Amino acid sequence: MEQTLVIVKPDAVARGLVGAIVRCFESEGLVVCALKMVWLAQKEAEGFYQVHRHQPFFESLTRFMSSGPCVPMILEGEGAIGRVRTLMGATDPHKAAEGTVRRSFATSIERNVVHGSDSAASAAVEIPYFFNRLEIVPAAGRDNSPSI
Ligand code: ATP
Ligand code: MG
Numbered sequence: 001m002e003q004t005l006v007i008v009k010p011d012a013v014a015r016g017l018v019g020a021i022v023r024c025f026e027s028e029g030l031v032v033c034a035l036k037m038v039w040l041a042q043k044e045a046e047g048f049y050q051v052h053r054h055q056p057f058f059e060s061l062t063r064f065m066s067s068g069p070c071v072p073m074i075l076e077g078e079g080a081i082g083r084v085r086t087l088m089g090a091t092d093p094h095k096a097a098e099g100t101v102r103r104s105f106a107t108s109i110e111r112n113v114v115h116g117s118d119s120a121a122s123a124a125v126e127i128p129y130f131f132n133r134l135e136i137v138p139a140a141g142r143d144n145s146p147s148i
Contacts, residue, residue, distance in 0.1 A: 001140055002080040003033065004117045005126035010068035012113035013037075017105055018071050021114060024087060024101050025075055031139035034131045035073035042066040048129055057110065064110055072130040076139045081123055084116040 008021050022032065040048070045065035052058050075084060089100025093112055096103035106112040117123035127136075 001076055001078065001138075002120070002123075003074050003076045003127060003136075003138075004081040004084050004123045005115070005130065006073050006075050006084055006117075007115040008071040008073075009111070009113055009115060010065065010070050011107065011111040012105060013069050013071055015105075017113065021101055021105070022073070024104075025084065028083065028087060030075040030077045030080055030083065033074045033076045033139050034136045035071065036130075036135070037069050037071050038130070039069045040066045048126070061110060074127055074131060074136060081117055081120060085118065088114050088116050 006025065008018050012018065012021060022035075026032065042062050045062040046053070046058075049058065049061060049065070052061065055061075077083065087101060089096025089102040091102075091112060092109040093102040093106035096106070101114050102112050106114075117126050
């Protein structure tokens with residue numbers, strides 16, 4: 001079982017797309033095991049996107065990510081990291097495959113509605129950036145778990 005961090009970004013929250021985006025993942029069998037709303041300060045967005053600190057879009061990206069509330073969540077399932085990346089689609093919505101979340105909802109390469117961890121190493125850093133252990137309820141072992 002794998003866990004990955006997904007964020008419904010501020011553009012999607014402002015447009016009322018939280019439910020639609022969660023549905024895209026749940027309908028593919030991924031299970032929500034943590035979810036909340038936070039409004040990041042720009043410094044907190046900078047911390048999250050540290051790997052991009054030398055990119056020309058870093059200042060704009062972190063301003064966007066702190067422009068309103070976002071909804072981070074942990075999704076769990078077999079191969080969850082790769083499956084979420086496939087369901088999200090390419091960073092640039094114009095290049096994203098038909099039916100993907102970004103192709104369906106995103107408006108630009110920056111305002112692309114969703115984040116997903118790109119590797120197990122990233123997920124291991126990104127999950128505790130938003131959630132402590134008490135806030136995570138693994139799907140495995142739940143009475144109503146789809147895996148039972
Ligand atoms: P994310 O990390 O948010 O899941 P990603 O892995 O598809 O997206 P990255 O290369 O990690 O893409 O870029 C992080 C985010 O920075 C993108 O999702 C997008 O919001 C923004 N971004 C990436 N490239 C550009 C660009 N050329 N111009 C503006 N914003 C960009
Ligand atoms: Mg990325």
